[in-house]
Amino acid sequence: MALNAAKSGGRVLVARRGGGNLFGRAAASGFSTSASTAATTPQRISHYLAHHPRATWEALSAAFPAAAPPHGHTDAVLLSLAKHRHSSSSPEIVARNALTFFYWSASSSSSSHSLRAYCLLAHLLSRAALIRDASVLLQSAIAKHSSSPASPFLDAFFAAYEDSGTAATTRGLHLLVHAYARARLPKEALEACRYLAQRGVVPSLSAFNAVLHAAQRCGQFGVAWEVFELMTLKRVYANQSTVELVIGVLSREGALARMASLVERIHGKKCAPGVVAHVALTLRIFKEGRTEQGILLLRRMLQRNMVFDNISYSLIVHAHCQAGDLRQGRMKEGSEYMDKMLHEGFVPDIGTCSEMIEALCDSGEVGKANELLTAVMDKGVVPDQNTYLRLINGYGKVGDAQGVIKIYHEMEHRELNLGVDVFSSLIRVLCQSGNLKEAEKFLAVLERKLLAPTSEMYDLLISSNCEKGNTKKALWFYDRMMTENDNLSVEESNHREQTVSFG
Structure with missing residues (x-):
């Protein structure tokens, strides 16, 4: 009986042990399921990635056997990693683990990653100075999620930067400009530059140069000039590479020789390529009618010795004349620039002088125009027929026949080749001012010179x-x-x- 009891007790004990083992297996199974579920939360995954020395695909699969994290977990994991700096791990280890997790979770899911996930990871990689990895990721994101205009992509990328909080760096923002340039999307790259500048993040010089290079290679010269203007406006001043790129644009536009000749004529001798590039930019702005913007840039160029004083003054006078500002209450300012040039010994080119003379004549200040011509002639400027014609028209508008005749005799004295167009102007302005006898005299002079009068x-x-x-x-x-x-x-x-x- 005792033996049976012992055996019975033994069987009970064994049964209890067996029962205990079954409970243990059930408990273990329950714990495994619970732990697996808990382990796939964004907090647990981000903690694992932040503290694991090397998260390989095998390690991730072993740590998180429940396959891919639920939809949206990837964004949350990357945001958690982007928002915090982990003192126990280097930024490079965290970023590499995040990159491994990014590709691992993509391979386990039927849906592709969101744009936000790309943006957060790009900021993580750039913060860790993993430039190559960040660039590759950005180019992939642009290929998959980019649109025209680029504003939705830029909004998402800047939002990811802001969400990173105090851990954020602007390196990723500059890399985005580079990524657009490498993808040969200069318009989108320029849009990115403007977008960032409006938010207080001015792209780096290398980023601007990358966009210039892309625009030149793609033949989008208008974009190249806009980039050059934006960087100058934001005080990101050109280096040798910038100048070479802009000169390349001028050359491909067929305007380099003409622009270099113009600068040399104003300054009196050849100028460095950088001066030619900045003058070309300024003239382009003036041609578009943005006088104030061009003058602002000219002043900044002067502060950095990018252009010479005489060139700057000549361009300012030219801008006011071209825009017609000297007929809109800006005569005093234009005259002051011209007087300052002459006082400091700078001599404007004859084209600028002629425009200033015409503006003065149009405003009725013919005497001032004549004084200006005398002053520049004393500095060695030789007026041409076009300059004198503008003065003739000016004297005609105020009805000064003697002034018209005086200009004619001065042209004769300088032995200018007076053609039919000159006599046509003389007769016209004298007829308009009512001096018909003087007009008839010039008709007779014309015939003495064996020139045929015109029907006009x-x-x-x-x-x-x-x-x-x-x-x-x-x-x-x-x-x-x-x-x-x-x-x-x-x-x-x-x-x-x-x-x-x-x-």
């Missing part, structure tokens, strides 16, 4: 005499014109007869 000259004399009521004189000019123009058509002849009869 006769028309002016005929119509002006008609307005004065001198019909007899008008008919006399009409008869002369008909005699000298045998090929005049019947229709034109009839028209002129009506003009004389009813004028």
Whole structure:
């Protein structure tokens, strides 16, 4: 009995042990399931990645056997890693583990990663100075998620930067500009530059140069000039590589020789490529009518000795003349620039002088225009026929016949080759001011020079005499014109007869 009892007790004990083992297996199974579920939470995964020395695919599969994390967990894991700096691990180890996790979770899921996941990981990699990995990831993200315009992508990338908090660095933002440039998307790269600059993050010089290079290679020269303007406006000043890229754009546009010649003519001698590049940028801005923007950039260039004083003053005067500001209350400012140039010994080119003279004449200040011409001539500037014609028109507008005649004699004295166009201007302005006798004298001078009067000259004399009521004189000019123009058509002849009869 005792033996049986012992055996029975033994069997009970064995049964209890067996029962205990079964409970243990059940408990272990329950714990495994619970632990697996707990282990796949974003907090547990990010903690694992932050403290594991090397998270391989095998290690991740062993640690998290429940296959891929649920949808959205990847974003949460990467955000947790991006927001915190882990003192126990280096940023490089954390970033590499995050990159491994990123690809591991993608291989275990049927859906691709979100744009936010790409952005968060790119910031993690760039913070750890894993530039190559970050660049490859960004190019992949651009290929999969980019759009035109690039603003949705930029919004997501900047949001990921801001969500990283105090752990964030701007390195990733600069890398994004590089990534667009490498993908040969210069427009999107420029958009990224502007987007970042508006948010207080000015792209680096190397980023700007990368966009310039991409724009040049793609033949998008307009984009290249916009990049060059933006970097100058944001005080990211050009280095040798920048200048070479801009000169390359000028060359491919076929404008390099003309621009270099213009700068040399203003300065009096050849200038460095950097000066040519910045002058070309300024003139492009002025041509678009953005006078104030161009002057602002010129002043910054002067502060950095990127252009010479005489070139800067010449361009400013040119801008005011071109924009017509000197007919809109800006005459004083333009005159002050010109006076300052002359006082400091800087001599503007004849083109700039002619524009300033025309602006002064248009505002009725012909005397000031004549004084300016005298001043620049004293500095060695030689006026051309175009300069004198502008003065002739100016004197004609104020009705100063003697001033017109004086300019003509000065042109004769300088032995300029006076053609029909000069006499046409003389006759026109004198007729318009009512000085018909002087206009007739110039018609006679024209004929003495063996030049043929034009129909326009006769028309002016005929119509002006008609307005004065001198019909007899008008008919006399009409008869002369008909005699000298045998090929005049019947229709034109009839028209002129009506003009004389009813004028």
